[in-house]
Amino acid sequence: MSELFSRPGNETLDPQDWAAQTELGQQMVADMFDYLANIRKEKVWRPIPDEVKAKFKEPAPLDPQTQEDVYQEFRDLIMPFPMGNLHPRFWGWVIGTGTVSGALAEMLAAMLNPNTGGGEHVANYVEQQVIDWCKEMLGYPTSASGLLVSGCSMANLVGLTVARNSAVNYDMRRDGLQGARPILTAYASFETHSSIQKAMELLGLGSVSLRKIPVNSNLQIDLEALDMSIASDKQRGFIPMCVVGNAGTVNTGAIDDLNGLADICKRENIWFHVDGAFGALAALLPTQSPRLSGMERADSVAFDLHKWMYLPYEIGCVLVRDQELHREAFTLTPAYLTHNDRGPSGGENWFSDFGIQLSRGFKALKAWMSIKEYGLRKYARLIQQNIDQALYLTSKIEAHSHMEMMAPQSLNIVCFRYVIPGYSEQQLDRLNTEILLRLQEQGIAVPSGTEIEERYVIRAAMCNHRTRVEDLDLLLQSIEILASEIQDDAFVEVPVV
Numbered sequence: 001m002s003e004l005f006s007r008p009g010n011e012t013l014d015p016q017d018w019a020a021q022t023e024l025g026q027q028m029v030a031d032m033f034d035y036l037a038n039i040r041k042e043k044v045w046r047p048i049p050d051e052v053k054a055k056f057k058e059p060a061p062l063d064p065q066t067q068e069d070v071y072q073e074f075r076d077l078i079m080p081f082p083m084g085n086l087h088p089r090f091w092g093w094v095i096g097t098g099t100v101s102g103a104l105a106e107m108l109a110a111m112l113n114p115n116t117g118g119g120e121h122v123a124n125y126v127e128q129q130v131i132d133w134c135k136e137m138l139g140y141p142t143s144a145s146g147l148l149v150s151g152c153s154m155a156n157l158v159g160l161t162v163a164r165n166s167a168v169n170y171d172m173r174r175d176g177l178q179g180a181r182p183i184l185t186a187y188a189s190f191e192t193h194s195s196i197q198k199a200m201e202l203l204g205l206g207s208v209s210l211r212k213i214p215v216n217s218n219l220q221i222d223l224e225a226l227d228m229s230i231a232s233d234k235q236r237g238f239i240p241m242c243v244v245g246n247a248g249t250v251n252t253g254a255i256d257d258l259n260g261l262a263d264i265c266k267r268e269n270i271w272f273h274v275d276g277a278f279g280a281l282a283a284l285l286p287t288q289s290p291r292l293s294g295m296e297r298a299d300s301v302a303f304d305l306h307k308w309m310y311l312p313y314e315i316g317c318v319l320v321r322d323q324e325l326h327r328e329a330f331t332l333t334p335a336y337l338t339h340n341d342r343g344p345s346g347g348e349n350w351f352s353d354f355g356i357q358l359s360r361g362f363k364a365l366k367a368w369m370s371i372k373e374y375g376l377r378k379y380a381r382l383i384q385q386n387i388d389q390a391l392y393l394t395s396k397i398e399a400h401s402h403m404e405m406m407a408p409q410s411l412n413i414v415c416f417r418y419v420i421p422g423y424s425e426q427q428l429d430r431l432n433t434e435i436l437l438r439l440q441e442q443g444i445a446v447p448s449g450t451e452i453e454e455r456y457v458i459r460a461a462m463c464n465h466r467t468r469v470e471d472l473d474l475l476l477q478s479i480e481i482l483a484s485e486i487q488d489d490a491f492v493e494v495p496v497v
Contacts, residue, residue, distance in 0.1 A: 024067060035079065036086065036100060039466070043443025045084035052077055084446050088466035089475065092448040094250060094278050094413075096304075097464045098312040101373055105366035106312055116360040118350030120343065127364035128349050133371060134317050138276075138283050138303075139296040145323035147354045148315060148363045152277040153195035155302030155318035158355055160186070160199045160242060162300060162320055162329045163271035167241035173329070177204045185233050187211045188244035189221035191251055193275055196244050218408055219254040221245070223264065230268055242271040247292055247303075248279020251450050251459070253411035255279060258294030265299075274298040278307035278463060279411055284380040288387070288411070305367055308383055310465050315363045320354075327353050386412045386462035393460060393472050400476070402483070406452045412462040415452055418483050429456040435482050444478045445471070 015021035055077055085095045114123040131146035149155050165172040167184055184205055188196050190212050200210045211229045214222045230240050245261040246254065258274065265272035274280070274295050280303035282288040283295065295301060304316040320326035331353040333339065340346050352358045371379075394409040397416045407415040417432045436449045436458050447460040460475070 021067075024071065028071065031075070032103070033100065039086050040088055042087065044087040044089050044446045045440055046081060046443055047441065048081045052081065085464075086466075087446070088464060088468060089445040089471045090464060091460040091462060091467070092446040094307050094461045094463050096306045096308070096310050096313070097466055098306075099310055099370065099465075102310070102312040102366040102370055105369040108369075109362035109365040112362060112365075114362050115358075116362055116364070117352040117358045118337070118339070118347060119345055120347035123362045123364065124347055124349040124351065126362075126368050127351065130364045130367045130371070131317065131319070133367075134303075134305075135319060137376065138280055138301060138319070139289075140301060140319050141296075141321060143323065144319050144321050145326045145354055146317060146319045147351055148317055148360075148367075149355065149357075150314045151306065151316040152193070152275065152302050152304050153198065153316075154355075155304075155316045156193075156195045156244075156273070156275055157199040157202060158318045158330075159273045159300035159302055159320065160196070160203060162322075162326050163242040163273060164203050164205065165329045166271065166322075166325050167239055183209065183238045184241040185209050185211055185238045186242040186244065187213055187226055187229060187240065189213050189215050189219075189246065189249075189256065191215055191219050191221075191249040191254060192244055192246055193250050193277065196275065215254075218410075219249065219252050221256045221261070223257060223260045226261075226264060230264070230270070240268060240270050242273055245272065245274045245294075245298070246279075247274050247276035247295055247301075248282070248411055250277065251413070251452070252407040252415055253279060253413035253461075254408070255291050255410060258292060259297070260294070262294045262297040266297075271300070272298045274301045276301055276303040278304060281308040281379070282383060282387075282411060284376055285384055285387075287384070307463055308386075309367070309370070309379060310382070310463075311366050311370060315367060330354055330356065382465050383412075386464070386467070389462045389467055389469065389472060390414050390460075392469060393462075393475075396472070396476055402480070403476075406455060406457040414460045414462075415450065415457045416460075417455070417457050418479055420483075420487070425455060431483065431486060432456050432458055434486050435479055438482050438486075439475075439478060445475050447475070 084090045085097055090097070112123070114121055116123050116127055118124065127148055130148065132142070134146060135142055135144055147158060149158065164184060168182065186200060186205070186209060188210065197207050197210055201207055213226045213229060216222050226243070233240055243261055243265050245256040245258050247258065248255055262272055276295065280292065280295060280301060283292050299322065300318060300320045302316065302318050305311045306313045306315050338345065339350060351360060390409055390412045393414045394405060397403045397405055397414070402419055403416055404419055405416050417428060418435055419428060420431070423431065433449065433456055436447065439445050439447065447458050450457060450459045
């Protein structure tokens, strides 16, 4: 037994043959470049066969395989069955497409492998610069704090945490929500993303404390209804802690009256949070920035860089106007994390003081390298390109005798359906659901589906830098063909008139 411990340090996870490792690494990069270069020839999405799924239920291996064999399994079992968002005809949900440069930056970040929770190393300065650039892009105060996070769900949670803690006149972090505490309420429109409700639940406030406010004909929050809800809660002794404004709702891309919301919050002394998941970055466009006026007045703003900056997943950002309130909501420094003035435990930027993560990856590098490579003007042109594509698709739908728009087209999202005279609403719902599923299952295109005023609609979110106009033409042609096939299949029976 003593022989097992006689020569410590004999094993490592580094390659034994660096030249062979370099060759395999170059092959991986070449294969992925080839895949992306020819992605248009692939189906957007394909079902995963049962025999492939079965491979992912095998027990963990006890003994090693060669890296070449493992990579071959990747090529056989994983590479052919992606979500599809790399493809030019992917318009589902609001999911970005990624870039080659971003992927290479991810590799570099993983190779350096820093922990960006804090300390005196350059990755933290890179992140701070990216955050500063984000403030510049959105016209947000330079004195604000910020944090790169996994995405807008986490960014919303951070913003609402600061809102909750600053709304009460006692130490929330010490005393929590135990015992007889005042009821805190938050306000958001019916169109607001579900992550806001999740944040309320995680913060111990419960979904019952989230007031879902009606929307107007443009699917924006109704300011009068909001005023009435706040007044009613105050009369009952509740404490309104936060109003959430949308800079591009996930369903339709609608932008709330952000200045109107900012005015209400200022008058009522309520935290103003903006969920700008993808729409906030439209501020880069002179034609769109007036629609986002008021966002710069928010107490906190959440948005993603893996959507309309097309960066590889995952990277989002939260900005908080009051840096000290942000820090107070999260900072905790045990002895083993003492910040020193010198050495690797020094440094200006301890991002662990501004969020729940101590272990944090180097998300900032892909943003830093990409913004430097492309420049903000190119990002603005690409965002405008997606908006123009949405306008083009809308014009084609409005001119089509069997298609109709189901919501005002705002920014980059188009909600529509195929209609057949004489069909009931239930039949149209079923028809459009089947059209969408066949589009996806046949690998033609991947829009998503949603409901607008309790009617099922096809929803195309233009958040894809690879899309061309001919892709949109193919979408509409395919819908026409599929609708005809579905009728021939008697999938939807024509009612007797």
